[in-house]
Amino acid sequence: MEEALQIEAARRDPAQFRPLYEKYYSTIFRFVYRRVDDKELTADLTSQVFLQALMHLPRYEVRAVPFSAWLYRIATNEVLQFFRKQNRVGVVRQVMIGEELVSELHEEGEEKERLVERLALTLEKLSEQEVQLIELRFYEQMSFRDIGYTLRITENNAKVRTYRLLEKMKKYMLGLS
Structure with a gap:
């Protein structure tokens, strides 16, 4: 207020x-x-x-x-x-990894250091828009409603994109283990 x-x-x-x-x-x-x-x-x-x-x-x-x-x-x-x-492409810096993202992608028995290393490699493979979605959700800790507004998509679309992106990241990270 x-x-x-x-x-x-x-x-x-x-x-x-x-x-x-x-x-x-x-x-x-x-x-x-x-x-x-x-x-x-x-x-x-x-x-x-x-x-x-x-x-x-x-x-x-x-x-x-x-x-x-x-x-x-x-x-x-x-x-x-x-x-x-x-006429430049944005520089995508490594996302400052939030605990929520680490716990979302953590596999049982896996060392966190190894996970962070694999996560950094995975982030390099994502598009700038995908990294932005991860940043907004896990670093800025925005709600799906706020992410939707920021990215000009619906709240539901923000949820779907986030969960699909997390699945994509998990699959890629499994290939790195």
Whole structure:
């Protein structure tokens, strides 16, 4: 509820956007950095994300999705727009592996170090969109609803894609053991 009040205050007075900026800056910065692997560029793109958010704040609907999911969508768009302009393919950094993902893929009796090693090799085989889905679910710990909103797909589609991707990863990892 406090966030909704902050959003309303920022709509009336752009100077009131600061608490939202401070709350989400580092999260969005890390999200962008994992895609571009350049701190200066990340700072520029992250600033652009917040500029876009401030400019389009009147269109944001508080009840539709969390503010953070809205920012992730803007960040995704900014990164994609940058890569399109540059005719570059995004750098996919190794995902910071969350405990939930490790436990999801863990086989009985397997050492975690070996699992993390195989997981890193598996992530290299995935498309950028697949890695993004894994990051949103297991590193950012987003709900399927928020993932759907961020990726412009339905909540159900986000679930299906995630579980299919996990199965694909398990099959690939079995081939590495």
